[in-house]
Amino acid sequence: MVETNNELQVGSIVTGTVVKIEEKQVFVDIGYKSEGIIPISELSNLHVENPQDVVKEGEELTLQVKKVEDETVVLSKKAVDAEKAWEDLQQKYENNEAFDTVVKEIVKGGLVVDVGLRGFIPASLVETFYVEDFSDYKDKTLTVKIVDLDKEQNRIILSHRAVVEEEQEKKKKELLQSLEAGQVVDGTVQRITDFGAFVDIGGVDGLVHISELAHTHVEKVSDVLSEGEQIKVEILSVDPEQERISLSYKNTQPGPWTGIEDRIKAGDKVEGVVKRLVDFGAFVEVEEGVEGLVHISQIANRHIGKPSEVLEVGQQVTAKVLSVDENDQRISLSIKEVELEKEQGDIAEYEREEESSSFQIGDVIGDKLNKFKK
Secondary structure: OOOOOOOOOOOOOEEEEEEEEEOOOEEEEOOOOOEEEEHHHHOOOOOOOOHOOOOOOOOOOEEEEEEEEEEEEEEEEEEHHHHHHHHHHHHHHHHHOOOOEEEEEOOOEEEEEOOOEEEEEEEHHHHOOOOOOOHHOOOOOOEEEEEEEEOOOOOEEEEEEEEEEEEHHHHHHHHHHHOOOOOEEEEEEEOOOOEEEEEEEEEEEEEHHHOOOOOOOOOOOOHHOOOOOEEEEEEEEOOOOOOEEEEEOOOOOOOOOOOOHHHOOOEEEEEEEEEEEEOOEEEEEOOOEEEEEHHHOOOOOOOOOOOOHHHOOOEEEEEEEEEEEEEOEEEEEHHHHHHHHHHHHHHHHHHHHHHHHHHHHHHHHHHHHHHHHH
C-alpha cells in the first residue's frame, strides 16, 4: 500500500519523481519537505556502476522508506523491486515456467543473472556440455528455469541446461515418430565401440552395428569410421518406446557388385579363391565381396561325383567367365574351359613342334640323298 508522503515511517511505500542523479545517489521528489535520497546501493539488487544505468531524470518510481532522520529520508528502489520479483519468481517456480534473463556477471563457479533479484546459474547448469570459458556469456540472454528458490536464504538457483534438455527431449520424441525404415539421413559419428558406432541423426543417436559398416568383413570400426565424421546412413528400424534406432552405413555405399559388368566380362579369365563347396558346385571369390559359381559340370573335363573330389576351400583357381549379371548378382564360371583351352594349347604346341621336327629330319635326309646323286 502506497502511503501519503506527509507522515513517513520506515517501511512505508511512497511514489516519487527522479529530479537529480549524482555519482553515488539519486534525489527524488516524494512531496515531502525535503527530497528523498536513494543511495547507489539501494538502486538495484545487482551491482551498479552508474546510477544512470538504472534510472533517468523525470522517471516516476515506487520506493520504500528505509530511514527518516530529521529532514533526511533514505529510500530504496531495490526493496520494492525485490518484493515484486519474489512474488513473480514464486509463481514461475510453482508453474515450472521457462523465462528469459540476462547474464550480468561472470563469477567463480557460474553466472549471475538479473531476475529482478540476483540469480545464480551454477556452471554445471549452464549447458549440456562442458564450458571452459564463460567470458562470452556476459550480457547474453538465456532461457532458464528455477531449480531452487528460498526467500529466507535469499537463494535463487536457475538452470539453462534444464531448458535445453527439455527441448532436446521434445525434438527427440518428434524425430522418433517421424523416422521410417528405408529413409536415408545425414548423421555425425558420436562414439565408436567394439561392436559399432553411435551416430547422431539430428538430436537422437542410432547404432550402426559393425556388420552394417561395409559390404565386406570389418575387423575394427575405426578402420571405416572416425568420431566427428559426417556420414549418410539408412534407417533399418525404429523403436520409439525404447528409443532405439538401427542404422546401416553400408547400404548408402556402392556395393561390391556395383559396376561389376564393366570390370568383368564374359570370356575373361579371372583368378579367385574357393570360398564354399556345395553339392552343385563351388563358389569362388573373384573380387572382395564378389563370388561366382562354378557349376559341378564346369569344374573338370571329366565326370565327378562331388566338387570336393577336385577342389578344396581356400584353393587358388583360374576360371573363365561364362556370364555376368549385376542385377541378380550372379557370375557363372568355368574351370573346365580353362583346362580345355590349356590342353588344346598344349596339343597345338606339340603339333607345331612335331611338324618343325619333321621338316628338319626331311631336310637332313634330302641333303644326304643329294650328295649320293652327285
